[in-house]
Amino acid sequence: MGWVPSDPFSATGAQFNYSVIDNVTPNIFLQNDLVSSGTQDHKAISEIWSGNNVTTSIPQGNYVVNGTANVILRAGNRIMMKTGTVASPSQGGSFHASIEPFFTCTQYPSGREEGSGGRNENGITEQQNFIKEYEVSFKKNKKDVVLTEKLTLNIYPNPVKESVTFEYYLPKVNQVTISIIDAKGIGLVTLKNRDLHEAGTYRINTVLNNYPKGIYIVTVKTEVSVVTSQLIKQ
Numbered sequence: 001m002g003w004v005p006s007d008p009f010s011a012t013g014a015q016f017n018y019s020v021i022d023n024v025t026p027n028i029f030l031q032n033d034l035v036s037s038g039t040q041d042h043k044a045i046s047e048i049w050s051g052n053n054v055t056t057s058i059p060q061g062n063y064v065v066n067g068t069a070n071v072i073l074r075a076g077n078r079i080m081m082k083t084g085t086v087a088s089p090s091q092g093g094s095f096h097a098s099i100e101p102f103f104t105c106t107q108y109p110s111g112r113e114e115g116s117g118g119r120n121e122n123g124i125t126e127q128q129n130f131i132k133e134y135e136v137s138f139k140k141n142k143k144d145v146v147l148t149e150k151l152t153l154n155i156y157p158n159p160v161k162e163s164v165t166f167e168y169y170l171p172k173v174n175q176v177t178i179s180i181i182d183a184k185g186i187g188l189v190t191l192k193n194r195d196l197h198e199a200g201t202y203r204i205n206t207v208l209n210n211y212p213k214g215i216y217i218v219t220v221k222t223e224v225s226v227v228t229s230q231l232i233k234q
Contacts, residue, residue, distance in 0.1 A: 028075075029054050031084070032061030035069040044075040048097075052084025062086055065095050073097040077195065100136050134191075134206035140198060151225045155218060159232035166204040166218060170197055174222040178204070180231070183215045208233060 028042050030050040042048060049055070050063040050073075062084040065071045069089055073079055079097050081087075087095040152169040170176065178191040191204075216231040 028073075029057070030063045031055055032058050032063070034064045034066075035071055036067035037069055039070040039072075041072045042074065046076055047078045047080065048073050048075045049080045049082065050085045051080075051082030054080075054082055065089055066093070068092040070094045071096070074100055076100055098135065098137060134204055137203045137205075138198070138200055140200040151220060151222060151227050153218065153220045153227045153229045155229050155231050158230075159234045160208060161234050162209055163205065163207050164231070166206075166220075167201065168220045168227070169201050170199050170222070172199050173197065174224065176202075177221045179219045179221070181217050181219075183217075188216070 025043075026045045028044040028048045030042070030048070031052065031054050052062050053060045064086040066086070066088050067090055070093055071087075071089075073096070077099070079099065081097070089095055149171050151171065154167045156165055156167070158164070166178065168176075168178075173196050176193050176197050179187060180189045181187050211233045213233050216233060217228055218231050219226060219228045221227075
């Protein structure tokens with residue numbers, strides 16, 4: 001078939017973006033199971049269902065999390081905990097369920113000078129990943145309560161050494177794109193959600209160990225507004 005768009009060994013070469021998904025399935029059904037110890041991390045592209053009768057592929061029975069078990073449920077669209085879901089871990093155990101509104105995370109270790117051996121003028125290597133893992137939490141607005149009509153962004157702590165939280169308030173349902181660029185305008189990361197975000201407050205927690213010290217610009221953009229804030233990495 002040949003190479004598309006060109007022979008990667010030619011002078012022009014070729015560049016591609018790609019995403020790696022680890023142990024992710026479209027939908028997960030949790031039923032007829034007792035989890036009393038150990039750690040389970042369930043990741044679904046779309047939905048997670050738990051309860052006594054959420055699938056016909058296994059016998060009916062409650063989904064129970066107790067004891068020192070640590071269970072994490074993460075889905076892209078929805079988590080449904082139906083009748084028969086019992087989450088009552090004891091001391092040392094935990095049960096955490098969250099919707100990950102972002103599904104695409106594009107890394108841009110770009111700006112590399114030709115012939116520089118994979119390192120750009122900022123000391124960023126070609127293969128360096130800036131965000132390896134992040135967690136998203138969401139707090140929905142109380143009924144008929146609007147904090148402000150404006151999109152807002154807070155970053156804390158700032159300056160930051162390692163862990164940081166990007167918190168933004170979305171007054172209305174909208175598409176959201178978050179990007180991080182360095183002081184010279186080189187794009188490093190873009191987080192873009194697949195679906196519309198509900199109005200409310202979102203918090204993205206991540207670790208910036210791989211970021212060189214310096215000043216960065218964080219931008220949150222919707223279809224109707226843009227807000228930016230400065231991030232200082234120590």
